[in-house]
Amino acid sequence: MSKLKRNERIGAIVKILCDSPNKVFTLNYFTNRFDSAKSTISEDLVIVKKIMEEMSLGKVVTIAGASGGAKYVPQMGREEKQALIERICEDIRKPERVMPGKYLYMADILYNPTYTKGIGDIFAEKFSDDHTKVDYVLTIETKGIPIAMMTARGLNVPLVIARHENKVTEGSKISINYISGTTGNLQTMYISKNAFKKDSNVLIVDDFMKAGGSAKGMTQLVHEMDCHVAGVCVLFDTTNPSQKLLDKYISLIKYEGIDAKDAIMVHPNYEYL
Amino acid sequence: MSKLKRNERIGAIVKILCDSPNKVFTLNYFTNRFDSAKSTISEDLVIVKKIMEEMSLGKVVTIAGASGGAKYVPQMGREEKQALIERICEDIRKPERVMPGKYLYMADILYNPTYTKGIGDIFAEKFSDDHTKVDYVLTIETKGIPIAMMTARGLNVPLVIARHENKVTEGSKISINYISGTTGNLQTMYISKNAFKKDSNVLIVDDFMKAGGSAKGMTQLVHEMDCHVAGVCVLFDTTNPSQKLLDKYISLIKYEGIDAKDAIMVHPNYEYL
Structure with a gap:
């Protein structure tokens, strides 16, 4: 050459x-x-x-x-960040997303490569300063994994995935029980005993927060392993309940629910954009 | 400016x-x-x-x-591809990966941002020609998701994740039953009814293939939805059984098992590198 x-x-x-x-x-x-x-x-x-x-x-x-x-x-301009999240909100508002039981079909948004890359970069940027050194990204299966993976990639740190079941193929585990805000059921989450080095800083990433049960469960897992929570990031959270199980977290989209006319009420959370 | x-x-x-x-x-x-x-x-x-x-x-x-x-x-040089997969093989050979029951602990490899990016690029490159137009990447939860996401990103197409459970929050589903080669159990996989547009080309990506039960199940799901399988890619497959349920697939690493001295026998599959 x-x-x-x-x-x-x-x-x-x-x-x-x-x-x-x-x-x-x-x-x-x-x-x-x-x-x-x-x-x-x-x-x-x-x-x-x-x-x-x-x-x-x-x-x-x-x-x-x-x-x-x-x-x-990774560092996006403010306008670019806002444009991305506004575009995602517009996509969420499509009426055909409303499922029986007033659930929203979100899989295509959460697994879209352009969206997840952008969301991951926004989260990674917020934790790329030297005083908030992140050692791992933690999520819980399944729907938050793509966003969490892109965040881990932006930060150049390993991703760790908590599981709902204790897979025999994955060695010793630590588990905690938690109440899922979405279903109200008692659930268990498992993580490999060797997933984190002691004293590490762990960034928790998930797709969605309602009451905050999963995120709270993940913070407990982190503490259980003598590690620290660097932060909690979700793509979107519900305005109701306004009181979450966690005080501090970053959410990029506020979801207010579906009104009487089946309109999906969702808007960017400009506080973090 | x-x-x-x-x-x-x-x-x-x-x-x-x-x-x-x-x-x-x-x-x-x-x-x-x-x-x-x-x-x-x-x-x-x-x-x-x-x-x-x-x-x-x-x-x-x-x-x-x-x-x-x-x-x-995405297009890596041959040496770079081989170097990446050789590095992953070396990482897999660490003796501490052997779990009770002779399972291998692989989560940290499958969720490593550098590895998954490289693997995704290798798969994406193979299906970036115009005559093998891929419309979707399909995987099944959980461990293959990061690699599948990176492949989808390399191809700029949506990722679709088949689930082991029928989540009420995700609308109507199509399901098929299959035998897991790893556990020998009958399992069910679910996919949203609207996941694919009719007549699409779907690339199947997974972390691991033993008998090929999961991959075969995913091809059935694809056909069930009047779509076509563009290809099947796995990070690694076992040499035993040599006869898989699928004739044609791409695997980057061959896994021969753990020998009597607990050495992990694994090597790059240069055929695809």
Whole structure:
């Protein structure tokens, strides 16, 4: 391969950084890969940083020192975030989503690759500061998994999935019982005994919060394993009950229910957008 | 914002394309966003295409004509694919993975954001040709979901998740019964009646195949809904039984079991790498 030009190096650096959010690439990595001097790569990184910020395409953080380098952190512009969540709300409002029993069909939204990527990036951005170091993302099967996976990817940390059943194929477990706000039933959630290293910071991510039973259960699991809850993020929560089992959580969409005319009342929660 | 220089436009184009694999962006999109002439953007795209291919960073496909534009398609170099799968195999071989009953603890591998992204890209690449147009990715809960989600993201198509239980919150279902190769039990899988549009092509993705019961069950679900199976992809399959319930599938890792000394016998399936 012939030596790359600046604009070629910049294209390649953007691809490499953005493919692995929150992963630090050293200057040496780039000097080896591009057969270029450190000073050249440093100048490239200045341009990459500038363009990402100017175009609201994310943040590139450069790290000084011997082990220095650069990493990409997901960061959407405010308008882009709001546009995404407004688009999701519009999609939720489709009348055909109302199921018997006034449940909402949401699977296609929760498993949509564009939506989940965007939601994951919004959550990851909020926990990408150095003072809120997240070590794991935790969710409970099933519907929150895609969003949780995209959040874990944005943060470059492992995902852990709590299960409703104690699978023999997965070794020793810790379990807790909790009341599901959706069904009112007593349920059990299980997690592998070795899922977290002691003293880790765990970010809890789920699709939906009504009373907060599942999220509360997950915080108990985290504490049970001598770890800390870094935060709780859900895509949407209900306005009723207004009093949740958890004091502090991030929700991107407020769901008020279905009115007498079967209209779905849902709106972006601009507080977090 | 002042007018961008070529190297800035190239950085931004790479970010925009790679953020949305398999999504076509028109020339107009870029001319508006960068306030540049079509000829300028076309030249930028030639450079982007070249650098991605030279550096094995993926493929950029340019589409000619009035509605023309460009899209990014995940494409790893052969060495990079093999290195990823070899690294995963090495990780699987850790002795502490052996659970009572000779089960393997695999959750941390299946939920690792770097691994799942890479595996999803490998699967997506194989089905990104125009003659194998995929409309949906289908998996069954729980452990295959992250890989399936990353594959769906690479292909830019919706993910559909078959469930083991008939959740009342999700409307009408189609169900089929199948024998799980792992447990030997008769199980049921459910899918929403409206999950697929008729005549769609569905790519089945799962973490693991032993006899092929789950994958076979999913193909039955697909046919039940008047759709076609575009392919079946699993991260790993067992060498025993060698005769599966399905003739044709893609597996990236061959698992031969645990030998008398508790060594985990696993190796990359170079046929698909």
